[in-house]
Amino acid sequence: MTGPTRAGDTARNAWMVVATREIVVRALNKGFVIGLLVTIALIGGLIGFTSYMESRTESFDVAVVAGDESAATALDSLADGRGAASSDDSVEVTVVRVDDAAAAEAALADETADAWLSSAAGGDGEWTLSGWREPDGTLARLVGTTVRGQVLADRAAGVGTSMDDLTAGSEVVTERLDGNPVDPQVVFVAGFVLAFLFFMGAVGSGSMIAGSVIEEKQSRLVEIIATAVPLRQLLAGKIVGSSVIALGQNLVLAGVGLVGASFTDLSSILPSMTASMLWFVVFFTVGFVAVAALYAVAGSLASRTEDLQYTTSPLMMLLMAVYIVTFSADGVLERVLSYIPPASIVSMPVRVLAGDTLWWEPLLSLAILVATTVGAVLLSERAYRGALMQTGGRVSWRSAMAAERGTTLGA
Structure with missing residues (x-):
């Protein structure tokens, strides 16, 4: 068997x-x-x-002409992380100080600077972010946000108030109700x-x-x-x-x-x-x-x-x-x-x-x-x-x- x-x-x-x-x-x-x-x-x-793209930091060298204090202040706040760049760790701004407009254009031409920021004459008109070619979109966004905040702060101080008072209660928080x-x-x-x-x-x-x-x-x-x-x-x-x-x-x-x-x-x-x-x-x-x-x-x-x-x-x-x-x-x-x-x-x-x-x-x-x-x-x-x-x-x-x-x- x-x-x-x-x-x-x-x-x-x-x-x-x-x-x-x-x-x-x-x-x-x-x-x-x-x-x-x-x-x-x-x-x-x-x-x-x-992972590399997420951790990569973009660096920009931005020129500013001597005597243009408004532009210098805006760029210094970006470089120190006090401006819009404080919310974007992937961007780093370095200020390049030049003597005059001709030197700024020369810096753009030989690529020692990626852009040149000049403030509005007399406090009125438009600020200008110049590049030898079209300025980088990320840099333009950060500079625009910083300049806007700086101008609003200056005007608020001029009428005896502050940005904190003007923006109080305007914060918007996001909430997802499904909890996921x-x-x-x-x-x-x-x-x-x-x-x-x-x-x-x-x-x-x-x-x-x-x-x-x-x-x-x-x-x-x-x-x-x-x-x-x-x-x-x-x-x-x-x-x-x-x-x-x-x-x-x-x-x-x-x-x-x-x-x-x-x-x-x-x-x-x-x-x-x-x-x-x-x-x-x-x-x-x-x-x-x-x-x-x-x-x-x-x-x-x-x-x-x-x-x-x-x-x-x-x-x-x-x-x-x-x-x-x-x-x-x-x-x-x-x-x-x-x-x-x-x-x-x-x-x-x-x-x-x-x-x-x-x-x-x-x-x-x-x-x-x-x-x-x-x-x-x-x-x-x-x-x-x-x-x-x-x-x-x-x-x-x-x-x-x-x-x-x-x-x-x-x-």
Whole structure:
């Protein structure tokens, strides 16, 4: 009894052998490894560039003519951080003192000064910020704000009052009633990133499943495998193995992204981003099982490698639509998509990040996704078993389902 019992156990656990083989083959695939490393490098480079741009300080040298006390006072306040620059740490102003207007023009021409500020004659008229070319917009904004404040302060002093008295009660504070600290632009970028991770993971790993299936079918190797391994076990192994690889890939990329975000201004909302990413991992883990099953069927419907572009194109179009629609969706559309698989894989985690969900909404959406995945796997299993042994041309879903009903192979 020992021999038959061991054979039965081996058949029942065959999916584990298949899954292990899929994981090892994929993990040792040079193309996969190189692609993953390149993606990690791109994410790291993008985060590094963003961090550099956020911390970068713009420096401006601004000329002022001797005797132009009003302009000198305005520039000194900017240089000392008492003017508009006090609210903008990324800008640094240095005052360049010159003897006359000719010297100021010469400084602009030889680029020892970026701009030249001259005050209004006699206290009336316009101040002038000159440049050899068009003055920098950021510098013009800061100088304009500083000059405006200085002129108002001088005129307030002239009538026996102060700027504090004139501006008392004029402060405006902002308040966000939903209590979520995440900026809408951050939510949009996060939606794009999650949609990208979903699309790359689903298409990349799904295509590998379809390629593996057609490779075994075209070489007739599957006919040998089928004598020892039930086809449903073969399918289960391919789904599990590919799901592990896809999930591992997204965990690595998500981890790199979260660690990188901790070095940027996004570090303050990292807890919210982490919660959203965890929901994405859970949704992706469940949803990819259905995607993997459908890609396996797409591979079984083909008889040659060249047929894959036809059998996988409906799936590719669906995944592309999810990628495009989910990261750009907003309002009612986003709420609806967060309950419709597979769009919910991206839309619901994005809504969690935006603080737009009640506690039960992700759970309900996940339950719908689980039910959809179970249905997709059961349907795919029937089509897979019916189509895998058919050769001679592309197999339709109808033919695959009919063949499965008429045979007990792999049952």
